[in-house]
Amino acid sequence: MARTAVLRRLTWAIAEVIDRIDETPRVQSLTFDVPDWPGHLPGQHIDVRLTAEDGYQAQRSYSIATPADGNRLTLTVERLEDGEVSTYLTGVLEIGDRIELRGPIGGYFVWEPSRGGPLGLIGGGSGVAPLMAMLRARVAAGSDAPVRMLCSWRTADDVIYADELAAIARDADGVSITHTLTRSAPDDWAGRRGRFDHAALSRLAWPAEVEPLTYVCGPTGFVEAVASVLVELGHDPRRVLTERFGPTGG
Amino acid sequence: MAEETHVDGNALGGMLLEAFGREMTDARGCCDGCGTVQQVAEMLVFRGPGDVMRCPSCASVVIVAVTIHERNRLHLSSLRWLEPAGR
Amino acid sequence: MTFISRGFSRREATDAPSDRIPPGQYATRGFPVLSAGPTPRIGLNDWRFELIGQVDKPRAWSWPEFTALPAEDLTVDIHCVTKWSKLDTSWRGVPVDALLEGVETSADHVMAHSYGGYTTNLPLEDLTGGKAWVAYQYDGEALEPEHGGPARLLVPHLYFWKSAKWLRAIELREADTPGFWEGYGYHNYGDPWREQRYSGD
Numbered sequence: 001m002a003r004t005a006v007l008r009r010l011t012w013a014i015a016e017v018i019d020r021i022d023e024t025p026r027v028q029s030l031t032f033d034v035p036d037w038p039g040h041l042p043g044q045h046i047d048v049r050l051t052a053e054d055g056y057q058a059q060r061s062y063s064i065a066t067p068a069d070g071n072r073l074t075l076t077v078e079r080l081e082d083g084e085v086s087t088y089l090t091g092v093l094e095i096g097d098r099i100e101l102r103g104p105i106g107g108y109f110v111w112e113p114s115r116g117g118p119l120g121l122i123g124g125g126s127g128v129a130p131l132m133a134m135l136r137a138r139v140a141a142g143s144d145a146p147v148r149m150l151c152s153w154r155t156a157d158d159v160i161y162a163d164e165l166a167a168i169a170r171d172a173d174g175v176s177i178t179h180t181l182t183r184s185a186p187d188d189w190a191g192r193r194g195r196f197d198h199a200a201l202s203r204l205a206w207p208a209e210v211e212p213l214t215y216v217c218g219p220t221g222f223v224e225a226v227a228s229v230l231v232e233l234g235h236d237p238r239r240v241l242t243e244r245f246g247p248t249g250g
Numbered sequence: 251m252a253e254e255t256h257v258d259g260n261a262l263g264g265m266l267l268e269a270f271g272r273e274m275t276d277a278r279g280c281c282d283g284c285g286t287v288q289q290v291a292e293m294l295v296f297r298g299p300g301d302v303m304r305c306p307s308c309a310s311v312v313i314v315a316v317t318i319h320e321r322n323r324l325h326l327s328s329l330r331w332l333e334p335a336g337r
Numbered sequence: 338m339t340f341i342s343r344g345f346s347r348r349e350a351t352d353a354p355s356d357r358i359p360p361g362q363y364a365t366r367g368f369p370v371l372s373a374g375p376t377p378r379i380g381l382n383d384w385r386f387e388l389i390g391q392v393d394k395p396r397a398w399s400w401p402e403f404t405a406l407p408a409e410d411l412t413v414d415i416h417c418v419t420k421w422s423k424l425d426t427s428w429r430g431v432p433v434d435a436l437l438e439g440v441e442t443s444a445d446h447v448m449a450h451s452y453g454g455y456t457t458n459l460p461l462e463d464l465t466g467g468k469a470w471v472a473y474q475y476d477g478e479a480l481e482p483e484h485g486g487p488a489r490l491l492v493p494h495l496y497f498w499k500s501a502k503w504l505r506a507i508e509l510r511e512a513d514t515p516g517f518w519e520g521y522g523y524h525n526y527g528d529p530w531r532e533q534r535y536s537g538d
Contacts, residue, residue, distance in 0.1 A: 009271065010268045012340075045260070050345045051339050051341050052341070052345050052346045053346070054346075054347070056346070057339075058345075061263075061264065082365070082366075084348065088344070092345065097343055099342060100339075105275070106260060106263055106275055107273035107274075107276035107336075108259075108260065108290070108291035109291060220257060243258065243291070244260070246256075246261075246297070255370050255483070256375070294375075296372050296375070297372070298371040298372055299418050300518070300521055300522075304375075309374060311373075311374075314521050316521055316523075318535045318536075325521055
């Protein structure tokens with residue numbers, strides 16, 4: 001089991017692609033088998049390193065979207081226009097190929113069922129990936145920590161994990177999931193429209209009085225806007241944990 | 251909304267873990283500019299040719315991480331102290 | 338040995354003439370935004386540009402004064418030390434030669450100062466002779482804050498970290514002192530054609 005405080009060397013491991021799922025036209029979930037993987041906690045990330053034959057290297061970080069599962073871990077990767085690593089991972093990599101990765105990394109943006117709830121998970125775009133690891137862990141552990149998950153997407157075509165989230169919301173006790181679309185919504189869209197602003201969060205996020213633990217992840221502007229609203233609403237800033245993915249969302 | 255070019259200390263997690271041999275995103279750090287203490291993950295990181303970690307309270311440059319010919323180097327510029335978390 | 342990733346290679350400067358792309362660079366269509374700190378927001382009423390240091394007398398311009406100076410339209414290639422190059426970028430700016438006209442100095446060195454505290458150092462001769470501008474328009478529009486507006490230094494023959502954004506002052510100095518990135522291991526001069534990225538290159 002991963003222990004974030006144990007002294008250890010961070011070495012590059014070679015991982016094999018064993019599965020690929022197209023989540024949306026631009027987003028894929030890639031599952032890897034990593035020999036001797038020490039395990040990881042929900043919320044942690046790995047660094048991927050690509051090396052060309054002439055020695056040129058590129059490196060990026062990706063959140064692990066699944067809870068610990070032996071030697072397996074899943075990354076959810078958004079293909080960014082001009083994205084050097086994301087276009088490789090989503091366009092060139094095939095099942096059976098191998099890549100270098102290192103980890104797990106992260107000790108702040110981490111949730112385990114033992115931390116309990118109420119748990120708030122607020123994600124924008126690919127920022128939902130580490131929150132998905134937390135939600136999947138909560139369900140798999142049979143935890144009764146109540147969860148309010150809020151997901152913000154640009155359009156209906158951008159929604160990741162739609163079916164699984166719907167199933168969890170339907171079948172798991174104490175889990176509510178709300179989606180919002182910020183740019184455009186189809187006529188038959190049953191979720192919310194517009195950003196998670198002060199009015200929306202005052203209604204949808206856990207009230208400050210129940211002292212929730214809230215994780216906010218996504219593009220920098222999204223994370224900072226949501227986190228500052230939560231603090232305005234009375235949340236203890238030490239219980240609002242943030243991970244900024246940068247302007248492009250990952 | 252204007253695009254900002256910063257992320258946060260989570261982005262330096264790998265480099266810090268490599269340098270210190272243990273997890274550091276939940277370490278507390280004291281800014282030498284203003285004395286404010288926060289967790290490394292909550293410091294802002296600006297991505298330029300190198301990564302510049304700044305105190306969110308006073309914007310002092312706390313850490314600068316550069317990679318020079320494949321060697322990672324950490325400048326602990328305005329960092330008064332670091333206190334790793336946990337046991 | 339490092340593991341080689343099947344099918345991965347560096348971005349190629351596919352349709353760019355190779356004599357315009359310095360070694361180790363690739364051509365980009367975008368204009369990446371890199372920064373060492375938060376974007377300063379300077380109101381044009383508050384903006385000042387100063388020429389200070391080892392000069393007979395310091396000079397300062399307000400925004401109306403500065404934009405009234407004779408300016409040039411120019412199209413240049415720019416090269417970032419992070420390996421992207423952008424060809425045929427269009428700017429409008431005041432040549433540094435015009436700003437230095439009539440200035441008496443024995444200084445050989447310059448420190449450029451930005452709003453927000455960024456600095457970069459250059460030899461004075463790399464700012465003169467038609468090699469440098471203080472630019473306030475990009476691609477026909479007012480220079481946006483994320484790209485260094487209201488005005489930035491533009492020195493296309495050196496790596497682009499020398500083209501200080503949010504320019505506040507040019508300080509003439511007798512002694513050379515490293516600026517921000519130069520102090521963190523980047524090359525003191527920064528010629529992309531000799532691939533002078535890091536100190537000692």
